Amino acid sequence: MLRHNIDVMHIEKNICEALIGTILNIVGKTKDAIKDRLDLEDLGIKEELQFREDGEMPRARYTLSTKQKEAFCKFL
Numbered sequence: 134m135l136r137h138n139i140d141v142m143h144i145e146k147n148i149c150e151a152l153i154g155t156i157l158n159i160v161g162k163t164k165d166a167i168k169d170r171l172d173l174e175d176l177g178i179k180e181e182l183q184f185r186e187d188g189e190m191p192r193a194r195y196t197l198s199t200k201q202k203e204a205f206c207k208f209l
Contacts, residue, residue, distance in 0.1 A: 157205070158196045165193055 154162030170190055174183045184190055197205060 156195060156197055157202055158192075165196075 150162070151164060153159075155164050158165070167190070170182060170184060173179050182191060182193055
């Protein structure tokens with residue numbers, strides 16, 4: 134009997150969805166949320182990702198621009 138049964142197909146699917154959701158900055162799918170940015174400010178780290186004085190959330194380096202998103206989707 135198997136003590137633990139890991140389904141590789143579903144693990145790959147979940148990881149792929151999380152990565153694509155984050156780099157394409159899909160609302161509701163990204164792992165980069167307001168709470169995460171506020172935590173960075175509380176910890177005093179990664180100042181380039183913290184909220185600006187005007188309240189805007191800067192774009193993270195790992196997210197793609199619109200042109201890059203189009204190229205990525207065409208590639209897929």
